Amino acid sequence: MTSRIVQFPITVVVDGERVQVPNGITxxxxxxxxxxxxxxxxxxxxxxxxxxxxxxxxxxRVTIDSRPHQRACLTAVADGMHIRTASHS
Amino acid sequence: MSxxxxxxxxxAGIVGAxxxxxxxxxxxxxxxxxxxxxxxxxTAAGMGHLVAMDDSPAQLALTAYSTQLWTALVSELxxxxxYDACGTLWVAEDEEQxxxxxxxxRTYADSGIDAETLSPAQLAEAExxxxxxxxxxxxxxxxxxxxxxxxxxxxxxxxxxxxxxxREGIRVDAIGxxxxxAGSERISCDCVINAGGAQAxxxxxxxxxxxxxxxxxxxDRYPGFCRHQLVELGYLASAHTMTTESVAFNVQPRATGQxxxxxxxxLVGWDAxxxxxxxxxxxxxxxxxxxxxxxxxxxxxxxxxxxxxxxTLPLIGAWEEVPGLWIAAGHEGLGITTSLGTGQLIADLxxxxxxxxxxxxxxxxxxxxxxxxx
Amino acid sequence: MPDRSCGWNAHxxxxxxxxxARIETYPEIVAADVIVIGAGPGGIAAATCAAERxxxxxxxxxxxxxxxxxxxxxxxxxxxxxxxxxxTRLAASGARLINETFVVDVRPDADGFEILAESAGRxxxxxxxxxxxxxxxxxxxxxxxGWTLPGVMGIGGTQALLKSGASFxxxxxxxxxxxxxxLPVAASLADAGARLVLxxxxxxxxxVVRFAASLWKTPSLLVQAAKYRARFLTSTxxxxxxxxxxxxxxxxxxxxxxDGRRTWREPTxxxxxxxxxxxxxxxxRLIGCETRDGAIVVDSQQRTTVAHVLAVGEATGIGxxxxxxxxxxxxxxxxxxxxxxxxxxxRRRATLVASARRMLDVFAPRAELRSLPxxxxxxxRCEDVTYGAVQGAACARQAKLYTRVGMGPCQGRTCMxxxxxxxxxxxxxxxSPVEPALVSVLSSEIADNATPSFLFNSSVGEAYQ
Numbered sequence: 001m002t003s004r005i006v007q008f009p010i011t012v013v014v015d016g017e018r019v020q021v022p023n024g025i026t027x028x029x030x031x032x033x034x035x036x037x038x039x040x041x042x043x044x045x046x047x048x049x050x051x052x053x054x055x056x057x058x059x060x061r062v063t064i065d066s067r068p069h070q071r072a073c074l075t076a077v078a079d080g081m082h083i084r085t086a087s088h089s
Numbered sequence: 090m091s092x093x094x095x096x097x098x099x100x101a102g103i104v105g106a107x108x109x110x111x112x113x114x115x116x117x118x119x120x121x122x123x124x125x126x127x128x129x130x131x132t133a134a135g136m137g138h139l140v141a142m143d144d145s146p147a148q149l150a151l152t153a154y155s156t157q158l159w160t161a162l163v164s165e166l167x168x169x170x171x172y173d174a175c176g177t178l179w180v181a182e183d184e185e186q187x188x189x190x191x192x193x194x195r196t197y198a199d200s201g202i203d204a205e206t207l208s209p210a211q212l213a214e215a216e217x218x219x220x221x222x223x224x225x226x227x228x229x230x231x232x233x234x235x236x237x238x239x240x241x242x243x244x245x246x247x248x249x250x251x252x253x254x255x256r257e258g259i260r261v262d263a264i265g266x267x268x269x270x271a272g273s274e275r276i277s278c279d280c281v282i283n284a285g286g287a288q289a290x291x292x293x294x295x296x297x298x299x300x301x302x303x304x305x306x307x308x309d310r311y312p313g314f315c316r317h318q319l320v321e322l323g324y325l326a327s328a329h330t331m332t333t334e335s336v337a338f339n340v341q342p343r344a345t346g347q348x349x350x351x352x353x354x355x356l357v358g359w360d361a362x363x364x365x366x367x368x369x370x371x372x373x374x375x376x377x378x379x380x381x382x383x384x385x386x387x388x389x390x391x392x393x394x395x396x397x398x399x400x401t402l403p404l405i406g407a408w409e410e411v412p413g414l415w416i417a418a419g420h421e422g423l424g425i426t427t428s429l430g431t432g433q434l435i436a437d438l439x440x441x442x443x444x445x446x447x448x449x450x451x452x453x454x455x456x457x458x459x460x461x462x463x
Numbered sequence: 464m465p466d467r468s469c470g471w472n473a474h475x476x477x478x479x480x481x482x483x484a485r486i487e488t489y490p491e492i493v494a495a496d497v498i499v500i501g502a503g504p505g506g507i508a509a510a511t512c513a514a515e516r517x518x519x520x521x522x523x524x525x526x527x528x529x530x531x532x533x534x535x536x537x538x539x540x541x542x543x544x545x546x547x548x549x550x551t552r553l554a555a556s557g558a559r560l561i562n563e564t565f566v567v568d569v570r571p572d573a574d575g576f577e578i579l580a581e582s583a584g585r586x587x588x589x590x591x592x593x594x595x596x597x598x599x600x601x602x603x604x605x606x607x608x609g610w611t612l613p614g615v616m617g618i619g620g621t622q623a624l625l626k627s628g629a630s631f632x633x634x635x636x637x638x639x640x641x642x643x644x645x646l647p648v649a650a651s652l653a654d655a656g657a658r659l660v661l662x663x664x665x666x667x668x669x670x671v672v673r674f675a676a677s678l679w680k681t682p683s684l685l686v687q688a689a690k691y692r693a694r695f696l697t698s699t700x701x702x703x704x705x706x707x708x709x710x711x712x713x714x715x716x717x718x719x720x721x722d723g724r725r726t727w728r729e730p731t732x733x734x735x736x737x738x739x740x741x742x743x744x745x746x747x748r749l750i751g752c753e754t755r756d757g758a759i760v761v762d763s764q765q766r767t768t769v770a771h772v773l774a775v776g777e778a779t780g781i782g783x784x785x786x787x788x789x790x791x792x793x794x795x796x797x798x799x800x801x802x803x804x805x806x807x808x809x810r811r812r813a814t815l816v817a818s819a820r821r822m823l824d825v826f827a828p829r830a831e832l833r834s835l836p837x838x839x840x841x842x843x844r845c846e847d848v849t850y851g852a853v854q855g856a857a858c859a860r861q862a863k864l865y866t867r868v869g870m871g872p873c874q875g876r877t878c879m880x881x882x883x884x885x886x887x888x889x890x891x892x893x894x895s896p897v898e899p900a901l902v903s904v905l906s907s908e909i910a911d912n913a914t915p916s917f918l919f920n921s922s923v924g925e926a927y928q
Contacts, residue, residue, distance in 0.1 A: 047612070051620050
């Protein structure tokens with residue numbers, strides 16, 4: 001059941017914009033490559049981005065396909081995935 | 090405290106804190122003793138629901154009085170108490186329960202508590218995440234929600250501002266006539282208030298208070314998912330009959346946007362471990378009413394011990410067996426709500442002022458006539 | 464049973480959300496002889512060796528692929544050369560790997576343990592006679608002014624991001640922290656085209672030199688370190704130097720560094736920070752295994768203090784991948800039958816443990832780091848609690864209840880080790896869910912006539928029928 005990382009491009013939607021990304025990339029890496037360093041807002045409204053890279057700190061949470069609080073660093077992209085960050089307000 | 094205290098309050102949970110505050114406000118010199126820290130016991134485990142409860146006329150009087158006191162206090166509470174006047178919705182699953190809702194509305198109205206019945210359509214609009222097919226609800230707008238540990242702390246701080254002293258990390262070993270013994274210390278005073286909650290019987294044998302365990306689960310933040318404290322009508326049966334085990338739907342929106350999911354009741358002594366089977370039943374029951382909860386992320390669960398009495402009413406008043414001893418304990422799941430009413434009652438009784446509500450139903454003496462208790 | 468299908472209309476970012484999927488609340492059940500929790504080097508070695516002996520082994524891991532942190536596969540590339548032979552062996556061993564899975568609860572039952580996990584959003588139950596904990600470690604973060612700015616990431620966190628497809632080409636990077644993790648990450652970033660402005664090790668020059676000298680016993684490590692350094696030779700590697708603050712508005716734009724005498728600023732796009740590793744012992748504590756100094760206590764056969772529960776790798780004490788592999792082999796051999804490991808394996812472990820201890824001493828965070836957070840510095844990132852709010856608390860539990868520190872989704876994993884360093888707090892009790900899980904997972908129930916999935920060729924689950 002080990003996943004095979006195949007690099008043909010797929011399309012995701014980030015804050016309403018369609019983006020082509022390699023299959024197997026994580027949502028966190030996609031956002032980083034788009035220059036979105038502030039992916040969420042803290043509880044008091046501060047900009048926050050990924051820290052631990054391994055799903056422990058919860059600072060990379062974004063809304064994926066209408067479900068909030070998804071850890072971007074643990075989530076691989078899927079074709080047609082809708083991603084919303086804090087930049088979308 | 091260099092001078093002899095007038096009153097020693099044992100327990101800085103929300104009930105003890107309220108007693109201390111009321112006594113300090115009445116001009117008494119108060120010493121508060123807590124084995125760990127203020128608000129760290131049962132108070133910390135509670136939901137913080139300020140609710141008018143009508144399982145008996147006495148309970149309704151005490152909770153109605155208390156919720157009024159909370160409303161009056163709101164403007165003076167620090168923001169970290171997170172007072173939120175979200176109101177309660179008592180949810181009815183069928184027409185039979187809706188009849189009970191209408192009767193409840195009349196009972197509340199007779200006691201001066203604002204309450205309105207909601208039709209299924211109105212209920213769906215008030216709470217879109219409740220499942221379709223419910224029969225309606227009773228909306229009690231005067232109910233609210235607070236964060237209990239900081240509420241207890243705020244009450245203690247109000248008492249301290251009026252000259253009370255708090256000593257934490259002090260475990261009281263025994264209560265004597267107008268004195269308490271803690272380690273090698275003997276503290277004498279005019280009166281002692283045992284506000285030890287589920288542990289009160291350890292200091293006053295004969296108090297019919299047993300620990301009634303409850304579980305809670307809190308989710309991540311989903312602001313707007315739920316707007317009122319939601320309680321099923323069946324909660325009354327769960328809370329106010331002493332069965333071995335029961336769960337009832339109870340969901341609360343916290344100021345943070347987190348959802349606090351309860352409730353469960355068991356009599357298992359002092360075992361604080363998480364019982365996954367009970368949590369499963371409790372969550373299952375919650376999903377019956379709010380299926381959308383299934384997709385929410387549960388961050389933590391914990392347990393607490395409610396101090397339960399056989400007749401579901403707290404013990405508030407003098408304990409004749411020991412000169413100078415007063416009891417303020419046994420509030421089961423209503424300790425947060427009725428803390429203020431309890432504190433004021435105790436202060437009035439000690440000071441000799443006419444209490445605002447009839448204290449007789451809460452008199453500790455009532456349990457002494459119960460066979461086998463003493 | 465009431466209809467559980469739901470249109471979930473929670474409002475997020477001002478728009479209605481709809482999820483019409485029917486929620487499946489019956490879990491998948493897997494029965495095995497051994498469950499290995501974690502598929503880093505330790506878990507891979509343990510699972511491989513146990514499965515090669517004929518045991519039915521299930522490995523669960525939170526990641527998208529096996530490898531854990533240190534053996535994380537690079538997107539579009541391969542794995543570390545030392546990882547490939549193990550991954551090949553694992554694939555051939557008969558062990559079954561379930562990714563995107565994290566453990567939520569562990570309960571003893573009649574035949575062993577019932578593990579509740581969340582697997583790609585669905586409930587998974589594993590019935591296993593034995594558990595091998597290979598839960599690894601996470602980075603130790605010590606708060607300082609500005610550390611919550613976007614662009615400030617863990618050292619391992621940056622490596623993870625890089626390997627999972629992020630591009631650092633042309634980005635200015637400062638690495639400031641402690642420990643041997645800094646070298647390979649610096650090398651990777653340099654290879655990826657990052658402009659390494661500065662690599663700052665907080666341990667003193669004398670400590671680092673002394674440590675390098677002690678590596679004469681294991682020259683391969685010295686060679687490896689030199690090779691890493693060669694890949695970022697044009698960048699400054701400073702010792703006795705640490706970060707005091709990060710600056711920027713919505714993202715980090717510069718950092719303040721100090722060597723204890725002078726302080727200066729470095730403009731940068733990314734700051735990698737971290738002060739070593741903290742063992743992940745939460746599941747062990749939930750089960751009731753003894754822990755000491757923040758690591759799981761194990762005997763020479765990797766057994767914990769709870770019967771039929773073994774532990775390997777970083778979770779038993781930080782020691783690096785080679786040690787995790789040896790411990791994994793020992794556990795894989797001994798699980799279920801208590802067969803003692805070969806003298807050769809035990810000797811190897813002893814050597815690696817000794818060098819690991821030396822390393823921990825050398826790279827321990829220095830005392831000056833305790834004065835970095837100001838009263839207004841956020842210490843709990845989940846709940847935005849400041850240092851000033853928690854400093855006066857008598858204990859962690861009191862601070863938690865009054866300020867909410869550690870009550871967020873990370874359950875204190877990010878803030879508590881730093882606060883233990885700053886305030887000498889003790890860790891709190893661990894309860895299930897051991898990490899956040901969907902309510903649908905926690906409310907899932909096994910149907911009365913449920914049988915486990917047959918993941919293995921032999922008939923599995925006889926004991927459970």
